Amino acid sequence: MKPEVLKYLRLDGRFPHILCPGCGIGTIMKQMVFAFSDLELANENICVVSGIGCSSRVPGYLDCDTFHTLHGRAIPAATGVKLARPEMAVIVIGGDGDILAIGLSHFIHAARRNIDLTCIIVNNFNYGMTGGQVSPTTPQGSLALTTPYKNPEREFDIFEISKAAGAVLFARSTTYHPMHLRSMIKKAIRKKGFSVLEVISQCPTFFGRINRIGDGVKMLEYFKERTVDIRTLKEDKFPEGKIVIGVLYETEAKEFLESYKEAVESELCGLR
Amino acid sequence: MKPEVLKYLRLDGRFPHILCPGCGIGTIMKQMVFAFSDLELANENICVVSGIGCSSRVPGYLDCDTFHTLHGRAIPAATGVKLARPEMAVIVIGGDGDILAIGLSHFIHAARRNIDLTCIIVNNFNYGMTGGQVSPTTPQGSLALTTPYKNPEREFDIFEISKAAGAVLFARSTTYHPMHLRSMIKKAIRKKGFSVLEVISQCPTFFGRINRIGDGVKMLEYFKERTVDIRTLKEDKFPEGKIVIGVLYETEAKEFLESYKEAVESELCGLR
Amino acid sequence: MKKSFPKEVVQNTKRGHKIFIVKEFCKSCGICINFCPTQTLGFGEDLKVTVIRPDSCIGCLLCELLCPDFAISVEKAKKV
Amino acid sequence: MKKSFPKEVVQNTKRGHKIFIVKEFCKSCGICINFCPTQTLGFGEDLKVTVIRPDSCIGCLLCELLCPDFAISVEKAKKV
């Protein structure tokens, strides 16, 4: 691999990473470093923040400032980092459990405040780290270790939630579409304000096995079959049962720090 | 007042209630008991659950089972109650801070699960109980004790969030529209599944005073001027800067317990 | 629990509507007074609500509906 | 921090594309093998990935892009 890319990896004996054979998280990690390289980000200027989970192990392999916080708390921690160091690109990566279950409130409020973060949600449809329990994105009717009678709960539409919360960009990609994934990561990082990227990823060890989809290869094929690129969609509505990839939503809104500074300045100047 | 209504109040010396002069929460409480009466609910069959805040003081005045839980935790506590006593009408009432700040994640997940609760959010645009701090619904640019330079954060659209989360009904009313409010409360209680009612309410002591809107009277006039009934709307889009009241959204979805029982039964029968 | 609603001051109005006021509950917020379409209500000496124009009440119930404190209610005259 | 990427096994292919494999990183998931459009790759004796048909590689990079373990990469032949 090219040094321009390798320079973003911690190569002092941390690899091979701890993720399972065929797990999609490694693919996401790889496209993150390619995106860093394409964007020519200085290592010193990146801070990658995560909570707890398999997906949250990514920062440990990246050669920049990295912050492995508590389960669910990556976003408030990243908010602190961003406000302390506005010049850094602060990127949050975490699982569907980490960000959408225990961390959901933080996710939504950071979006509402429009904190200038890039939030990558690794959606593998279950809790990988703890062994395949149900998550907010486990499709209704799927199996998980804590839904042995099939999940009776409806799964989240991360897109709808993100949009309603006030994210300025929502994009989706999958681990089967690495080049697309890379371009979505770049888009999300470049976007000022709270941007969300959902990456559909395979957890062959649990979700794939428990639901008899199969190993990494089978799961990628499964993604491949179900994916539709938004640019090829004719209608306004998203087709049922498909994974629509691309930028599903984008808007402009003032980022928090800017709003904060403006508010303070306009009042404080008035006082003086 | 009529005994059919009074029977839902705890009249053993708890009144006058502790709410401030002109506060809208009392009006909501009153319409709740009228709604109970109209629906002919048995006192024994109602459980009203709240968190902490001025709005969360309502249960203490109602003559039924009442549950004043922790700040933000009314919804999980109510979930426990509902699953233990499915035959009871379980009604959550709480403030914008209680339900949408500290309790947001519970709110959204209960909606996603479609727990059969009625959730009344008293939106007074600030934290009343603690003295007028900013809340997730404080309009951007408004004053609060913790946003002395005007709120730089965008406020929530509770409707969008509720809908994205999976609520089966979203309605809005105001304390200026008591009869409308009553009918919305009834609608929300009758609806099977997770239904949300946002009630715009005045906090003259803090939000009204800090933002120089004025006392209870002035605030009600303010609501009156800005309200539009959804039934009178011609277009699809909601007008900017208006309070749109009525049922903004309704859909059908299987309530949690039903889905749970179905899932379990279909699998367990298969096993036997 | 023993139920007892505090003593209400009853005021009959010209059109036969009865207005009940619970002084101990009234917090003098002025809402009923302000939104009564007929200016029937006002503050008394004690700064609590009172009926000042018994002639005009039309029994619209607005005062009862808007009072946040369960301090005023109206019994409409029976139609004969 | 000393940077060092583990030794890579280099395999030249007929069309001039170079395939680099880091055996220690390969977890034998089979993804590269399965999605290689030209069946260039396969498992070796050690159950790790290896080039089995050096003739066919078209340098499409798919294997590199899809490998979750940084175990395979491809240097495309320079166009002359």
Added chain:
Amino acid sequence: MGERRLLSGNEACAIAAIKAGVRFFAGYPITPSTEIAEFMARELPKHGGIFLQMEDEIAAINAIIGARAAGVKSLTATSGPGFSLMQEGIGYACMTEIPTIIVNVQRGGPATGLPTKPAQGDVMQARWGTHGDHPTVVLYPETVEECFHLTVKAINLSEYLRVPVILLMDEIVGHMREVMEVPETCEVYSPRKRKKPREEYFHYGDETNYDSEFASFGEGYRIHISGLTHRPDGFPTNDPKIIAWKMDRLKRKIDENGDLFIGWDYEFSDIGSEVCLISYGSTARAVREAKSIYERERGKSLGFLRFRLLWPFSYERLKALLRSPLKVVVCEMNQGQLRGEVERAIPPDIPVIGVNKVDGEMITPEEILEVLW
């Protein structure tokens, strides 16, 4: 006669809970407790119960509080990070006197720490983790069989005293598998006296004993439950006398019911020996091994004392039991948490030393013997 089964401590705990009447479980997965949730997810529906994986541990503790307030016995299970998050809710259960069971299968801490490694670092937190003065009952099993029996005990104590009861376990106890005979049924506490009629009922009214049934939501009592400091009828108060009454009531639950704990709070043997080894949980198994090696090799006996009940701590009884000349060795997988309490309990002329280990491994018999040679 029950069935002989190979079970892990986590499984035994879950089975016991169902046998003791638990019909609601709300939880959030966390190593090394997750098997309890997974077991409940499978088994509860077969008994008409409900399993719910919540969005976090805070939701879990509040949901079980809600379910029990509405009359259904409930339990949750977690580990350190989740236990920390549950503290506010545990305090709420204390204040409102709602019986609840919290199983904490400890891992190495603080923070995320060592998710898969054994530790006993939450002993003091289990006593003092929530804000404000509050009663605490904490049990700690050593074997798989005891996981079963102490779970039943925890549930019964919780119902009788109307307090949350914490079952502390450690990764070893939770994951270790042993064969046990699972009893068909177990003794389940049910209150002796019936509730008063609604007119005479006070939710916190029973002053002199705790064997009276209290009302739950849905029974027509129209009760009010609040986390604000309250009067006997449940409604909030600022009256210093009533506040003092309430706080005292919470304290007396434990102080006045000491005999509930006697007889099983700890076990001991050979206490007249020169040295007494004190321990609890899986560490006691290393101590037993050390004792048997020592006695075999040295031909002298070694005192052994193991706690099943950590809180309320048996200060008085320990003081009466341990008399000089004696040397006490407290073995625990933390930096000396229970040793502090032992020191407080016994006369200062009895030297107390600790065998402490916090490296993610069990204390071995050899490490204990080392301080004895």
Added chain:
Amino acid sequence: MGERRLLSGNEACAIAAIKAGVRFFAGYPITPSTEIAEFMARELPKHGGIFLQMEDEIAAINAIIGARAAGVKSLTATSGPGFSLMQEGIGYACMTEIPTIIVNVQRGGPATGLPTKPAQGDVMQARWGTHGDHPTVVLYPETVEECFHLTVKAINLSEYLRVPVILLMDEIVGHMREVMEVPETCEVYSPRKRKKPREEYFHYGDETNYDSEFASFGEGYRIHISGLTHRPDGFPTNDPKIIAWKMDRLKRKIDENGDLFIGWDYEFSDIGSEVCLISYGSTARAVREAKSIYERERGKSLGFLRFRLLWPFSYERLKALLRSPLKVVVCEMNQGQLRGEVERAIPPDIPVIGVNKVDGEMITPEEILEVLW
């Protein structure tokens, strides 16, 4: 010379924080601490700092941890319920050695309890509230002026030891207003040694002392901070030796830096008297009043000892100081939390009694005198 101002304890704390370099506050309103947040919301922007009201206390503690990890001194303020919610985050700060300041202006507990009433019920929680063994530093002021000075001290200790420091206050201390001279500037700790270059830098490398600057995000050190038990370079490990090293490191921070606390950890007078009254926080003011009444009326002196530092508790020094014949009276607005530690510290022949009150009112001088007559 500073300006004389009438300030509440909460305000004095906030002013001190800004003077000591705090530039980030994330919090969540809660009585009786809210004035700190409100003050920060107004004042921080004037000093280029940022105030953020978060969605809850969990977000607040994690945000200040994040900001400090990125180099900006940070503080949050809360009360019991919020303090309980912050426990997991506090443990994270302990584990990752990120300096943070948590102000807990206590209210009556447990649960929602008595939001507007004074209490001192979180003393033990401040020590043991999070899971796992962990270091703790807890300060407790008595006057408005001391709210200022102990806030500065808390920040400096936190920076030096790389630990979260808890400033306990109570409703009285927080809301009471007194006149104090606000110094223009205050002594702010800044590390003596410069950081090593990146190649040689270990984030948890400095073994023998704590006066070396550590790196923050954004300084080019590419550090890794994790709540998993880690190696000196910050990366997780399961190696028992390294785990033991890390846990020991956390413990030694406190054990080996005892002299940091000497001289101000407590104050005392007339310690040779028959009786010694021990107290802290606002209760000490009642004790002082009682002492002056007693001495006036009885013509004999009364010993007085007041803690500014609750944790680490000065067991050894207290033991050396308090010698029989003596009677000790510990006055506190809880059910006897610090009394337990005092008893543990001093010889058992010194009788210790408690004046305890948990009814939402301050202990009065008369109530103290009552036990002395």
Added chain:
Amino acid sequence: MRIEVRLAGAGGQGLILAGIILAEACGVYEGKYVVQTQNYGPEARGGSSRSDVIISDQKIFFPQARKVDILACLSQEAYYEYADSLQEDGIILLDSFYVRDYSDKGVIVLPFSQTSRQRFGRELFANMILLGTVSKIIFHTYGFCSLESLKKVIEKRVSAQYRSENRQALDVGYEMEFILPDRETGHSGGR
């Protein structure tokens, strides 16, 4: 010299602010030791509230008033709750409108709220009128706590928009006429 002043009434009557102004005037501008404390009901408001100010030449230990020298009550409940806290020869100031039921030992009844309504159209300034009266009593009895000091504090503490009305209210209070109760018979009256 040690004076304990207790200002009591309903939440929202501004008595906490009045206590603060009194404390700051005496503490910052007249060099006394002062401690101000308050007590209020559930969370931030409601119920009866009190604001205590202790003023002394010496360091003040116990911060709450225990033997009140001057007790002012702007509500009936406050009177019921705090009348007992007055020391033997203390002075009680009562609002003529809100406090109707009292035993008249040492009582000065003055129309604080009514005057505010009359002079300023609303009750908002009753607290400052009261404070003017309190300052007069202190000044006359102990020789400190001048109107000037109070006004200096108003300059700092009150937002510009209300300053002049607050100053006026202080003056109005200061000018209210009444007779200090005869410490023997304990009776007095204001008008």
Added chain:
Amino acid sequence: MRIEVRLAGAGGQGLILAGIILAEACGVYEGKYVVQTQNYGPEARGGSSRSDVIISDQKIFFPQARKVDILACLSQEAYYEYADSLQEDGIILLDSFYVRDYSDKGVIVLPFSQTSRQRFGRELFANMILLGTVSKIIFHTYGFCSLESLKKVIEKRVSAQYRSENRQALDVGYEMEFILPDRETGHSGGR
């Protein structure tokens, strides 16, 4: 009689299940005291994992193996990590495919994973093949731990779909031929 068995390898090789089956067979069906424990890496997976089973006639105190009698390693890392835990005259079973580097004292090298691949098309059953072999050793040395007991457990623990393959794998393992190492020279070999 007390036997300590340690099954070690990589996460995902099914050794925990193998340990459980061994423990249940001996504990429930052959009346022994048993304790089974395990040790794994970060959270639920990854790294090397081990499953210890102690089988005894007497109550077992310390639950982890300390002087392993039978050590089976299905990965090189596991061998490196646990080889030392073997007691003097203990037996080591190694997978011929995954473990290449070992010192050959007391070592039996057998093709567990390769046989699984050959016989069943995947490695999934290597754990049961190994268990068959372990049971044979125990049976021959101590006279208990029959294949029947193991198969009874499989009936209970393994989902219907995999039962027959698991049973077959046990048989295959049981039938593998090897020579128990000569306790003096310590050398042996399998094929």
